[in-house]
Amino acid sequence: MKKLSAAMLSMVLAGSMLLTGCGGNNTNAQAGADTGAAEGGTLRMGTNAAFPPYEFMDENNQVAGIDAEIAAAIADKLGMELQITDMAFDSLIPALQSDTIDIVLAGMTVTEERAESVDFTDSYSTGVQVIIVPEGSPITTPDDLAGKTIGVQSGTTGDIYCTGDYGQENVKQFENGAMAVAALANGQVDCVVIDNEPAKAFVAANEGLVILDTEYITEDYAAAVNKGNTELLDKVNAAMAALKEDGTIDAIVGKYITAA
Ligand code: GLN
Numbered sequence: 001m002k003k004l005s006a007a008m009l010s011m012v013l014a015g016s017m018l019l020t021g022c023g024g025n026n027t028n029a030q031a032g033a034d035t036g037a038a039e040g041g042t043l044r045m046g047t048n049a050a051f052p053p054y055e056f057m058d059e060n061n062q063v064a065g066i067d068a069e070i071a072a073a074i075a076d077k078l079g080m081e082l083q084i085t086d087m088a089f090d091s092l093i094p095a096l097q098s099d100t101i102d103i104v105l106a107g108m109t110v111t112e113e114r115a116e117s118v119d120f121t122d123s124y125s126t127g128v129q130v131i132i133v134p135e136g137s138p139i140t141t142p143d144d145l146a147g148k149t150i151g152v153q154s155g156t157t158g159d160i161y162c163t164g165d166y167g168q169e170n171v172k173q174f175e176n177g178a179m180a181v182a183a184l185a186n187g188q189v190d191c192v193v194i195d196n197e198p199a200k201a202f203v204a205a206n207e208g209l210v211i212l213d214t215e216y217i218t219e220d221y222a223a224a225v226n227k228g229n230t231e232l233l234d235k236v237n238a239a240m241a242a243l244k245e246d247g248t249i250d251a252i253v254g255k256y257i258t259a260a
Contacts, residue, residue, distance in 0.1 A: 040079035053256035067105035090155030151189035
């Protein structure tokens, strides 16, 4: 892992960062192959870098985190150069479909509905939808969410499930998880439903909020490619299998997430 970070850092120092400046998207090229040569071409990854520890902006304004490192390891295996673009979570699938990006790694949950428009790789991690409330909240279980104002990140499974279970009128959508949590801290919503790992990061950064000790839904995270792009799907699955086998994926996850 040291090698990866050093490689990323040297790319930053080499001034490889690229800002597109359009549509608020932020693209950065990161080390893929050690040679720096892109014989295998460029792997254009899309993500939403407001989902720590899977993806976040580091102090150099580069996308860092579990997904960025896994993607860098995959690109390395495939001899490709990795380029990461940050965008809204609900723009990711459209970006795949319009061939703006080749792959999504964004803590994206495998769902049947999404699988109608994209092809998912094998899963590389799991997530749990949890409920964040202010300390002392009357909400103590998912049943208590009925009739409450629930903050979610637009287009995520938390949004989809809460809208289905508790009604659109009770769900307030935010552009990202941090904004949903800020609204909770300000009393604009009664709770936030979001994935457990970002929830931990957001609660750690905000006084007076707690994660309920009750799981809402458990999910599998996978990378996604455009529907029918079996060539890339097969290559990524093969690279991922090798990276699971040799312990690379566990090591990357373990660097950011310590077992509870
Ligand atoms: N796992 C959730 C989903 O796929 C949230 C992902 C995210 O916000 N990056 O909808």
